[in-house]
Amino acid sequence: MSTAPKVVDVAVGVLVQADGQFLLGSRPAGKPYAGYWEFPGGKLEDGETALQALQRELQEEMGIVVTAATPWLTQRFVYPHATVRLHFFRVTAWEGEFEAREGQQFAWQSARALTVSPILPANGPIMRGLQLPPQLALSQVAGLGEAAWLARLQARLSQANPLWLILREPQLAPSEYGTLAEKVIAPVHAAGGRVLLHNHIDLARELRADGVHVSVTRAAELQARPRGLDWFGASVHNATELQHAQQIGVDYAMLGHVLPTNSHAEHVPLGWDGFEALMHVGWPFPLYALGGLSNGDLPTALQHGAHGIGQLTGAWR
Numbered sequence: 118m119s120t121a122p123k124v125v126d127v128a129v130g131v132l133v134q135a136d137g138q139f140l141l142g143s144r145p146a147g148k149p150y151a152g153y154w155e156f157p158g159g160k161l162e163d164g165e166t167a168l169q170a171l172q173r174e175l176q177e178e179m180g181i182v183v184t185a186a187t188p189w190l191t192q193r194f195v196y197p198h199a200t201v202r203l204h205f206f207r208v209t210a211w212e213g214e215f216e217a218r219e220g221q222q223f224a225w226q227s228a229r230a231l232t233v234s235p236i237l238p239a240n241g242p243i244m245r246g247l248q249l250p251p252q253l254a255l256s257q258v259a260g261l262g263e264a265a266w267l268a269r270l271q272a273r274l275s276q277a278n279p280l281w282l283i284l285r286e287p288q289l290a291p292s293e294y295g296t297l298a299e300k301v302i303a304p305v306h307a308a309g310g311r312v313l314l315h316n317h318i319d320l321a322r323e324l325r326a327d328g329v330h331v332s333v334t335r336a337a338e339l340q341a342r343p344r345g346l347d348w349f350g351a352s353v354h355n356a357t358e359l360q361h362a363q364q365i366g367v368d369y370a371m372l373g374h375v376l377p378t379n380s381h382a383e384h385v386p387l388g389w390d391g392f393e394a395l396m397h398v399g400w401p402f403p404l405y406a407l408g409g410l411s412n413g414d415l416p417t418a419l420q421h422g423a424h425g426i427g428q429l430t431g432a433w434r
């Protein structure tokens with residue numbers, strides 16, 4: 118006999134501003150976890166999609182009309198009173214002023230410096246996801262040559278938005294890769310950016326890189342997240358690899374390739390529908406779309422449930 122607990126589906130809205138600040142509300146008196154801070158939202162009613170529930174709940178609880186929301190990540194959590202499946206959306210546009218229709222308080226927050234507490238226990242991974250940028254750039258020494266790529270890197274570092282770089286150069290011998298990594302980490306850090314090494318886990322610790330990004334093959338060799346690294350991501354192509362990425366505790370996965378690319382001309386692209394279908398399985402970490410994408414594709418990627426895009430050539434034009 119099955120004793121699987123009933124799962125309560127909940128739609129949750131992360132209202133974000135252009136500078137990355139997001140809105141939390143305090144849970145009203147009389148509900149479980151009263152006084153805890155949460156993202157606005159509530160339970161799906163019969164026959165409702167998650168997006169419809171989100172729109173209704175935000176209207177009911179705080180008097181706003183959601184006009185732009187994209188699906189983001191899915192978090193399952195077992196509370197003593199219920200097992201919930203939280204469907205998180207990023208809400209980027211709404212109409213109306215906030216009204217505390219349930220007597221709650223509201224506070225704009227940033228992920229690395231919360232000023233309210235406590236937060237609902239299920240929401241930890243969300244706070245990390247909110248720190249991840251819209252673009253992850255993959256290095257291009259192989260394509261451009263080292264001198265030309267380093268020059269473009271310098272130019273990129275003078276832009277205001279911080280660079281998150283995956284240093285991926287599989288053609289280099291380990292010693293050459295180490296020399297390149299040393300050359301790159303300091304200036305990227307000085308400009309406020311992050312560097313994730315590709316597959317080189319020990320080296321990442323040694324050079325105090327911000328983390329590692331692992332290939333499908335390297336991920337398959339891991340049973341757990343490497344210790345002592347701030348950020349950990351993996352490349353994936355399908356549901357099986359996403360499942361493994363979840364088991365080993367990634368902060369994000371990069372799913373592709375979405376559009377046809379020169380670098381993988383022999384593989385059939387997922388297309389945006391394929392990307393979205395895999396996204397809808399429901400993963401507790403953000404997904405980046407990879408493969409043939411440029412900055413202009415970012416809005417499309419978000420609409421299909423991506424957190425952002427990974428870029429190779431597009432990052433260095």
Ligand SMILES: Nc1nc2c([nH]c(=O)n2[C@@H]2O[C@H](COP(=O)(O)OP(=O)(O)OP(=O)(O)O)[C@@H](O)[C@H]2O)c(=O)[nH]1
Binds near residue numbers: 150239
């Ligand atoms: N709204 C919201 N609920 C969350 C978050 N995180 C989280 O674990 N939950 C859980 O999701 C469940 C449902 O949320 P809710 O209490 O807002 O539901 P609701 O608005 O429909 O309330 P109601 O049943 O009193 O009408 C609760 O068990 C709550 O603990 C969050 O960030 N926002």
Ligand SMILES: [Mg+2]
Binds near residue numbers: 160174178
């Ligand atoms: Mg609610």
